[in-house]
Amino acid sequence: MNTSFFGAPPISLDQLGPVEQSAPNLILWAVPFMILFTAIEMIAAYVEEKPFYERKETVGSVLVGLGALAVGAATKLALLYAIVWIYNALPWRMELAWWTLLPCYVIFDFFSYWAHRISHEQRFWWATHVVHHSGEHYNLSVSFRLSWVQHLKIIFFLPVALIGFHPVIFFTTNQIAVLFQFWVHTEYIGKLPRWVEYVFATPSNHRVHHGSQPKYIDKNYGATFIFWDRLFGTYQPEEERPIYGITTNIEQKGNPFHINFHEFADMARDVKKARGLRQKLFYVFGSPIKIAETKQAGEARPEPAEMPSVA
Template sequence: MTLLQSFFGAPQIPYENLTNITKDAPEIIVYAIPAMAFFTLLEIGYNWYHKHGNYKTKESIGSTLVGLGNVLINFLLKVALLYGVVFVYNTVPWRMEMSWWTFLPCYIIFDFCSYWAHRISHQKRFFWTTHCVHHSAENYNLTVSFRLSWIQNFKIIFFLPAALCGFHPIVFFVVSQVAVLFQFWVHTEYIGRLHPWIEYIFATPSNHRVHHGSQDKYLDKNYAATFIIWDRMFGTYQPEEERPIYGLTTKIGDRMDPLFLNFHEFGDMINDVKKAKGLRKKLFYIFGSPTAVYNEKLKAMDLENEKIQEDIAVEKEVSS
């Protein structure tokens, strides 16, 4: 056996052993809930004591309900997701043994995939429907990290390249959870800019605040989940300058209903498709850029207002 074969020649995982794999794959996010709750309550207390106004009760409750629903859905889908990862693992001939040192290369590749999944989620409206819930909060605090779509799991297709590398399913599963947990601490206004080298490499709170800004200069910037270096490489980096104005370009207020938060954009998309004339326009409202769709709807509203004003002017002339 060659050195390459010994490194990439791990045996297949029998599907009857999936139960054991499930037990061995730790629920890191579930274990981390007490710590996240502690730091969130600490931030709430600090915010209340200093009267900063970074929390709105209904909005924070909505974020928490969305987050709890997401944890439950991921827990229920754990076996199915693991089955898919095991299937890919068994298919490729370059399978790696279960070794924790492979965590780092797996994490880097996973984060690269995450950058593109995130970027596409902002550039194609169909995928934006699975992500806009995260941007709908108009106050920036730790509860915003809980706002993860209930229907985002089908975007696992963007992480297929990481799975095809042959990393052990448990390593892949742990990496995916740690990558989500990393994003918890960046959703705060109480951590300023860090050391320049840290800001250059990582998606820090400062870098991620930009991503949640609704100003033109901040839109579609800083997609990276952990390593901001991807944004620097692909031209989507923007440093934090003036304080971001948080929330969607079309504000929805401090909503609490998790169903509305998760599906309001999906409903809007369906309504736009129904009203659109012609296949090309319908496809535009499904797969067009959310920014382009927003501008198109503004243009249509302006034309409608102009028509209304013209009709009013005609009525006045007739009546006079």
């Protein structure tokens, strides 16, 4: 066993420039191609008169995507610093070897499954993810709808960094994982061969994830590999056509600030009205489904009848 492979020298925190340059900015390079394919799909849908796009919603998706690119550029150095600091603290640092990209990707996708699942099961994290589900149409532009505060979820991927993968491998893996999810946001690709549907998060599998029907809610969390869902009991095949969006759709479909922060605003209002610490914590970290049911039950509860006055 080559022990020197796991004893790579630390990276100087004062010289992060070479590391940043070594991590290819794949997402930025891919943007022109993503725009091109989205435009082709949009034109095809218009010519074929298919209701895959809606103007305000598409504008909202583009503006959210531009904001996500800006936030990503602004936070890249800070995230790189944090990952390099962790890397330097480990005694089992891996050398920069491109073949480590494959095990890193599989492990990263495993934690991506759980980060995604928790983002549906706890309201605070749902607020960082609902942006992506707020579109009522399913098309390539939906892949642009990435929360401006999604980088908070880096904490779910710390175990990947703690394994000792080189920071360049870590960031390249993250970008490939994000880019993989672009092509699955379309209705133009039907079901693929059975083995592909069994292994990968295909357009069919991911359409289910965006469905708002009860049978589709909180299913198919896999980002690249769908076998995590099969393993952990959250898999659902595509049957009837999904109804896209969230259970209570937003009104300001073209406002990127509303798209990004409406759930945080609702959460703050609920916490303000809540009585006691336990209920406040419930409205922050409880299940979004249970919170919605609790609020609906409260709204449906009749007001107590006014007592008749005694003359």
